[in-house]
Amino acid sequence: xxxxxxxxxxxxxxxxxxxxxxxxxxxxxxxxxxxxxxxxxxxxxxxxxxxxxxxxxxxxxxxxxxxxxxxxxxxxxxxxxxxxxxxxxxxxxxxxxxxxxxxxxxxxxxxxxxxxxxxxxxxxxxxxxxxxxxxxxxxxxxxxxxxxxxxxxxxxxxxxxxxxxxxxxxxxxxxxxxxxxxxxxxxxxxxxxxxxxxxxxxxxxxxxxxxxxxxxxxxxxxxxxxxxxxxxxxxxxxxxxxxxxxxxxxxxxxxxxxxxxxxxxxxxxxxxxxxxxxxxxxxxxxxxxxxxxxxxxxxxxxxxxxxxxxxxxxxxxxxxxxxxxxxxxxxxxxxxxxxxxxxxxxxxxxxxxxxxxxxxxx
Amino acid sequence: xxxxxxxxxxxxxxxxxxxxxxxxxxxxxxxxxxxxxxxxxxxxxxxxxxxxxxxxxxxxxxxxxxxxxxxxxxxxxxxxxxxxxxxxxxxxxxxxxxxxxxxxxxxxxxxxxxxxxxxxxxxxxxxxxxxxxxxxxxxxxxxxxxxxxxxxxxxxxxxxxxxxxxxxxxxxxxxxxxxxxxxxxxxxxxxxxxxxxxxxxxxxxxxxxxxxxxxxxxxxxxxxxxxxxxxxxxxxxxxxxxxxxxxxxxxxxxxxxxxxxxxxxxxxxxxxxxxxxxxxxxxxxxxxxxxxxxxxxxxxxxxxxxxxxxxxxxxxxxxxxxxxxxxxxxxxxxxxxxxxxxxxxxxxxxxxxxxxxxxxxxxxxxxxxxxxxxxxxxxxxxxxxxxxxxxxxxxxxxxxxxxxxxxxxxxxxxxxxxxxxxxxxxxxxxxxxxxxxxxxxxxxxxxxxxxxxxxxxxxxxxxxxxxxxxxxxxxxxxxxxxxxxxxxxxxxxxxxxxxxxxxxxxxxxxxxxxxxxxxxxxxxxxxxxxxxxxxxxxxxxxxxxxxxxxxxxxxxxxxxxxxxxxxxx
Numbered sequence: 001x002x003x004x005x006x007x008x009x010x011x012x013x014x015x016x017x018x019x020x021x022x023x024x025x026x027x028x029x030x031x032x033x034x035x036x037x038x039x040x041x042x043x044x045x046x047x048x049x050x051x052x053x054x055x056x057x058x059x060x061x062x063x064x065x066x067x068x069x070x071x072x073x074x075x076x077x078x079x080x081x082x083x084x085x086x087x088x089x090x091x092x093x094x095x096x097x098x099x100x101x102x103x104x105x106x107x108x109x110x111x112x113x114x115x116x117x118x119x120x121x122x123x124x125x126x127x128x129x130x131x132x133x134x135x136x137x138x139x140x141x142x143x144x145x146x147x148x149x150x151x152x153x154x155x156x157x158x159x160x161x162x163x164x165x166x167x168x169x170x171x172x173x174x175x176x177x178x179x180x181x182x183x184x185x186x187x188x189x190x191x192x193x194x195x196x197x198x199x200x201x202x203x204x205x206x207x208x209x210x211x212x213x214x215x216x217x218x219x220x221x222x223x224x225x226x227x228x229x230x231x232x233x234x235x236x237x238x239x240x241x242x243x244x245x246x247x248x249x250x251x252x253x254x255x256x257x258x259x260x261x262x263x264x265x266x267x268x269x270x271x272x273x274x275x276x277x278x279x280x281x282x283x284x285x286x287x288x289x290x291x292x293x294x295x296x297x298x299x300x301x302x303x304x305x306x307x308x309x310x311x312x313x314x315x316x317x318x319x320x321x322x323x324x325x326x327x328x329x330x331x332x333x334x335x336x337x338x339x340x341x342x343x344x345x346x347x348x349x350x351x352x353x354x355x356x357x358x359x360x361x362x
Numbered sequence: 363x364x365x366x367x368x369x370x371x372x373x374x375x376x377x378x379x380x381x382x383x384x385x386x387x388x389x390x391x392x393x394x395x396x397x398x399x400x401x402x403x404x405x406x407x408x409x410x411x412x413x414x415x416x417x418x419x420x421x422x423x424x425x426x427x428x429x430x431x432x433x434x435x436x437x438x439x440x441x442x443x444x445x446x447x448x449x450x451x452x453x454x455x456x457x458x459x460x461x462x463x464x465x466x467x468x469x470x471x472x473x474x475x476x477x478x479x480x481x482x483x484x485x486x487x488x489x490x491x492x493x494x495x496x497x498x499x500x501x502x503x504x505x506x507x508x509x510x511x512x513x514x515x516x517x518x519x520x521x522x523x524x525x526x527x528x529x530x531x532x533x534x535x536x537x538x539x540x541x542x543x544x545x546x547x548x549x550x551x552x553x554x555x556x557x558x559x560x561x562x563x564x565x566x567x568x569x570x571x572x573x574x575x576x577x578x579x580x581x582x583x584x585x586x587x588x589x590x591x592x593x594x595x596x597x598x599x600x601x602x603x604x605x606x607x608x609x610x611x612x613x614x615x616x617x618x619x620x621x622x623x624x625x626x627x628x629x630x631x632x633x634x635x636x637x638x639x640x641x642x643x644x645x646x647x648x649x650x651x652x653x654x655x656x657x658x659x660x661x662x663x664x665x666x667x668x669x670x671x672x673x674x675x676x677x678x679x680x681x682x683x684x685x686x687x688x689x690x691x692x693x694x695x696x697x698x699x700x701x702x703x704x705x706x707x708x709x710x711x712x713x714x715x716x717x718x719x720x721x722x723x724x725x726x727x728x729x730x731x732x733x734x735x736x737x738x739x740x741x742x743x744x745x746x747x748x749x750x751x752x753x754x755x756x757x758x759x760x761x762x763x764x765x766x767x768x769x770x771x772x773x774x775x776x777x778x779x780x781x782x783x784x785x786x787x788x789x790x791x792x793x794x795x796x797x798x799x800x801x802x803x804x805x806x807x808x809x810x811x812x813x814x815x816x817x818x819x820x821x822x823x824x825x826x827x828x829x830x831x832x833x834x835x836x837x838x839x840x841x842x843x844x845x846x847x848x849x850x851x852x853x854x855x856x857x858x859x860x861x862x863x864x865x866x867x868x869x870x871x872x873x874x875x876x877x878x879x880x881x882x883x884x885x886x887x888x889x890x891x892x893x894x895x896x897x898x899x900x901x902x903x904x905x906x907x908x909x910x911x912x913x914x915x916x917x918x919x920x921x922x923x924x925x926x927x928x929x930x931x
Contacts, residue, residue: 013374015374055826055830057826057829059377059379060377061376061377062374062375062376062377063374063377073377074377074378074379075380075382076379076380076381076382076384076385076829077826077829077830078382078384078829078832078834079380079382082830083830083831084826084827086821086823086826086827088821088822088823090821090823090824090826090827092824092838092841092842092846093842093846093928093929094842094845094846094925094928095841095842095928103828103831104830104831104832104833106833107831107832107833107834107837108832135927135928136928137927137928137929138927138928151827151831152830154831155831155832157830
């Protein structure tokens with residue numbers, strides 16, 4: 001991101017309490033113009049609360065929100081500038097698709113002809129021309145969500161809020177709509193915030209992901225950053241598959257797993273020797289082709305189990321002579337065939353130092 | 363406080379949400395509803411409470427009135443009588459209604475639609491009507507008085523029969539719903555496990571309908587203990603609480619004692635109400651969205667048995683109504699059985715007039731129109747507004763009170779409150795306005811709950827969407843909420859209309875010479891000995907309610923057809 005630009009949306013120290021329960025705590029965040037940001041986290045992490053505070057639907061208990069240079073902290077939703085799409089679509093069932101999309105336009109002194117033109121343009125945009133006279137109940141879930149999107153965009157809001165827009169749809173429609181929403185957002189350049197609990201959705205759609213847990217932000221970053229360099233064990237676990245191994249810091253950027261030493265690990269430098277740490281490594285980062293014994297971080301391991309997952313195999317491995325180390329590695333179908341990998345077989349595997357993350361504590 | 367790190371924590375300043383124009387509109391609406399409920403429910407009830415602690419000059423006398431009440435056997439025996447007939451009527455009604463509903467839901471007997479329609483007819487009649495029929499059937503010159511084997515119909519027997527007739531549809535509707543909701547998969551499981559029919563009945567059917575049965579018991583109990591019409595006409599010397607209030611106020615002009623009896627009557631009604639609310643709260647968890655509806659299979663013997671049972675009950679219902687109609691058309695029972703329309707010359711009767719009938723129509727129409735508008739809008743504001751939590755909670759509580767207050771107590775409370783010297787609203791006393799106000803209030807709770815149920819089924823985000831589109835909420839209310847909830851709105855209006863036509867208890871103290879009502883005319887003509895015209899007027903009420911119900915049915919069907927395209931498939 002171009003940090004020199006002023007942020008379009010600024011969230012400062014926002015806290016929301018429901019009675020004694022603190023739903024979000026001291027949230028600070030900046031969103032830039034035309035950016036697509038995802039709030040990602042498990043249910044109850046506060047992501048929807050934050051979205052509703054930004055919309056003014058449930059105004060925060062304390063903290064400040066600024067949009068396009070204007071302090072909107074205490075404004076009711078009608079005085080803010082946003083469009084919103086909900087998981088339930090919330091289409092007005094007694095109005096046609098056309099009337100639904102026109103709903104926000106009719107109230108602002110736009111001429112009939114202009115409204116018609118604008119609605120048709122929007123329906124075209126979401127790939128539903130000619131569907132105007134239908135009622136929402138006559139449409140599929142995916143189509144209804146497109147109408148909801150068109151309705152939210154009709155008044156050309158500066159900010160588009162999407163609250164789990166794809167969660168109620170079945171898998172295939174979801175994949176298609178994911179792509180379409182992203183494309184539309186890119187085309188229109190509208191600043192967008194989407195709430196989701198689906199990591200794949202966040203990884204594929206977002207310019208930046210805000211990972212939330214228990215009411216606070218754990219990490220903000222591009223999908224690649226979040227995936228490659230998770231800032232906490234929670235993020236590491238929540239996104240993608242991850243091996244967690246208990247280890248102790250050995251000093252000088254090394255860690256030891258039950259006596260086996262691994263070297264040159266980022267994040268292990270500042271740790272006291274002997275401190276308990278957790279070592280994280282993704283299954284797909286474990287290498288075995290062309291690894292010779294004696295190579296850095298290489299060791300002998302036995303295949304305990306091999307699970308076929310279609311495009312690849314996920315192997316459960318144990319390090320030879322080291323107790324309680326079971327970890328998983330993803331091997332391509334080719335690799336399994338070439339090396340004749342099967343349950344019970346021994347392999348030499350390596351943990352590439354630049355892919356290992358180390359966190360203090362266990 | 364020690365100098366711990368907490369000492370350094372500075373509380374962030376709280377955000378004070380700006381109150382927009384719409385918030386003001388919403389708050390104003392809530393305030394109007396709140397004031398309405400205060401004036402129509404809370405203040406009158408407070409007045410009746412304070413009256414019960416005063417003597418006839420309005421001086422505070424503590425519990426003296428209550429002491430006098432419990433020292434007068436003629437008065438407090440009524441408690442026992444009221445409880446007795448309520449419990450007996452409850453057991454009989456719920457038993458019969460269960461059998462009837464069982465036939466409708468679990469057998470393949472023919473004519474289910476007709477049987478259901480017949481069973482609901484008593485709702486359309488004032489409770490006075492079955493009592494009048496019973497006179498013709500079992501009175502001194504009754505058609506079949508031999509069946510009583512020497513017992514008199516004037517007393518507990520008559521009251522119980524009349525109450526069972528009148529409360530039957532209420533119990534049936536609840537139990538029918540409970541039995542319809544049962545899950546076919548449970549029956550399949552019972553069958554697969556080899557359970558006998560009897561065992562299945564006791565382990566699947568009864569537990570499934572448990573809450574419905576309990577709820578029906580409370581409803582019938584409350585209806586009977588608070589009913590005034592049946593015991594007034596056929597109670598004879600058997601005193602019950604509701605009639606005692608009437609006698610104290612109208613007969614002896616002893617308003618303080620009337621207030622005391624009213625509060626004594628309020629106690630069991632309130633208890634039943636609270637118990638029912640608590641039990642209904644539990645029921646929600648029992649329903650499963652994935653339940654498969656039960657489809658009965660033909661079983662010749664069982665179907666015939668159910669047909670015989672339902673046929674008998676239906677015959678009795680039709681019979682009781684038929685007798686009333688017959689009595690209205692006969693010249694002079696039992697001496698001259700030729701038919702004539704003499705009994706419809708209401709203007710010639712003591713205590714009745716065609717004007718009373720037109721007044722009732724006016725009352726019913728205004729109650730339906732104003733009541734529906736106020737109650738639905740009120741429910742919408744309470745359900746969908748934001749913030750203002752405590753005020754909304756209070757309004758919700760006030761919405762529930764009328765269900766627990768017997769009509770006759772409400773009516774008496776209205777005398778005390780609106781007739782009080784210095785009440786600026788005193789001008790509505792003796793007008794149609796106070797009758798409309800009282801009737802809307804009397805039937806507020808059920809209507810409110812119907813509205814809330816319909817509103818809860820709407821998408822919770824409609825208001826959020828419309829505010830994001832900068833469309834004010836009241837526009838969305840008119841354009842979306844009202845059309846979507848139209849079936850419920852029509853249900854509320856018909857409920858209010860029919861009840862306004864049939865009610866006696868709430869309005870008996872409030873009508874004036876200019877605002878006589880049909881149901882009150884039934885009572886007064888019966889009191890004056892004009893029993894046949896009373897029956898005729900009672901049947902006029904039945905026909906009017908039935909016609910409006912039919913119109914409602916046609917209208918609902920028409921709307922359902924027209925809106926088929928967007929209502930859920």
